Amino acid sequence: MRLTRFLEKALDSDGHFIYVVEEMISSLGEFEQIVLLAILRLGQGAYGVAIRSEIMKRTDRTPSTGALYMTLDRLEEKAFVASRLGDPTPQRGGRAKRYFSVTRAGVEAVQRAQLAYRSLLEGLQLLGGAHA
Amino acid sequence: MPRAYFAERLLALFTTRERAAAIVGDLLELHCGPAGFWLAVIRTTWALSWRFALGFLLAAAAEFCTFFYVSPWFARLHGTDPLAELSGLLFTLFAAGTVFSLVRFGTSDAITRLGAALALLAGLDYCFWRMPLMRPATLAMMALVILLSCRTRLGRFALLRLLGSMVAAAAPLITLIYWFAKATAARCRNGCNLDLRTDPVIVVIPIAFLLSSGVLAGLLDHYKKGRSQVA
Numbered sequence: 001m002r003l004t005r006f007l008e009k010a011l012d013s014d015g016h017f018i019y020v021v022e023e024m025i026s027s028l029g030e031f032e033q034i035v036l037l038a039i040l041r042l043g044q045g046a047y048g049v050a051i052r053s054e055i056m057k058r059t060d061r062t063p064s065t066g067a068l069y070m071t072l073d074r075l076e077e078k079a080f081v082a083s084r085l086g087d088p089t090p091q092r093g094g095r096a097k098r099y100f101s102v103t104r105a106g107v108e109a110v111q112r113a114q115l116a117y118r119s120l121l122e123g124l125q126l127l128g129g130a131h132a
Numbered sequence: 133m134p135r136a137y138f139a140e141r142l143l144a145l146f147t148t149r150e151r152a153a154a155i156v157g158d159l160l161e162l163h164c165g166p167a168g169f170w171l172a173v174i175r176t177t178w179a180l181s182w183r184f185a186l187g188f189l190l191a192a193a194a195e196f197c198t199f200f201y202v203s204p205w206f207a208r209l210h211g212t213d214p215l216a217e218l219s220g221l222l223f224t225l226f227a228a229g230t231v232f233s234l235v236r237f238g239t240s241d242a243i244t245r246l247g248a249a250l251a252l253l254a255g256l257d258y259c260f261w262r263m264p265l266m267r268p269a270t271l272a273m274m275a276l277v278i279l280l281s282c283r284t285r286l287g288r289f290a291l292l293r294l295l296g297s298m299v300a301a302a303a304p305l306i307t308l309i310y311w312f313a314k315a316t317a318a319r320c321r322n323g324c325n326l327d328l329r330t331d332p333v334i335v336v337i338p339i340a341f342l343l344s345s346g347v348l349a350g351l352l353d354h355y356k357k358g359r360s361q362v363a
Contacts, residue, residue, distance in 0.1 A: 047154075047158070048154065048155065048158035049158050049161045049162055052162075064175055064179070065155075065158070065159065065162070065172050065175065065176050066175045066176040066177075066178060066179025066180065067179060069151075069155055069176060069179065069180070070179045070180065073147070073151075085150055085154065089157075091160075091161065092157035092158075092160050092161060093136045093156070093157065093160055095136075095140075095153045095154060095156060095157030095160070096150075096153065096154060096157065097154060097157060097158075098150070098151065098154035098155075
């Protein structure tokens with residue numbers, strides 16, 4: 001039954017079987033959500049250093065640069081973020097900043113993940129009061 | 133700044149030149165001292181490269197094991213015919229490609245799923261080709277898998293990249309194994325007790341598998357860059 005529903009859902013979408021299955025399987029991990037939310041908060045100025053600082057400021061975690069770039073690459077592969085190169089600056093030895101922005105698919109993925117969290121939190125009193 | 137130049141060249145081995153430059157720019161902004169800078173460069177290089185290195189080594193091991201252990205075991209059991217021999221070679225290469233893709237790109241990647249399906253079908257044909265209806269069934273399933281892949285741009289791109297990498301990886305493997313067989317046969321034309329375990333010519337075997345897996349891994353890894361443009 002589950003398999004039938006899964007196939008119906010996959011085949012309905014313009015026959016894009018592989019793409020749809022890939023999209024359904026690629027859910028967001030916790031760090032991926034944090035990175036996406038940090039990019040959304042930063043808006044136009046979201047590049048590596050700024051994203052890392054925002055995560056440190058908001059979550060008290062210090063992500064390693066390697067993990068951050070790997071996650072950004074993975075999110076770009078999943079088409080959840082897009083990147084563009086800025087202008088080269090002398091402070092960076094003439095190197096351009098790589099700016100990130102969250103795509104529509106990325107926003108939808110965050111929304112899906114957050115809805116799942118809210119649904120699981122519903123009725124629980126973890127933060128002093130019941131969550132609506 | 134020479135340290136930034138060398139760091140950029142190092143990172144560019146595992147990502148595009150523009151991305152490497154942007155990463156180095158970020159690291160220059162983050163770390164003032166040379167020690168902190170190089171530590172961050174090494175950690176970033178490791179994060180970008182470990183999946184490739186592990187995938188390459190496991191693909192070489194998978195290629196070696198399927199070629200020398202799994203395939204001959206079934207060949208002894210059921211015998212082979214020319215088409216089964218081809219299926220055996222495809223099984224070896226698809227298995228290696230699947231292992232690399234699994235480590236490098238994960239289970240949800242189109243190449244991983246396509247490679248696993250084709251490896252399974254080629255393996256079934258090679259191992260059980262004598263069973264009634266096995267060959268037509270596996271060939272029909274292969275055609276169906278290829279047909280389904282061709283329905284989307286991403287699927288067609290993955291299929292072409294996988295098949296192209298298989299052909300390129302097969303070339304050094306077949307050439308070196310053929311040369312090895314010819315070289316050993318020429319030395320023992322009239323029959324001799326050639327102990328391959330101690331003979332220097334045996335070094336060709338790991339070279340063949342490492343070279344073949346290297347070509348496979350390099351081409352499949354290149355797919356990652358193109359995929360983001362297609363998707």
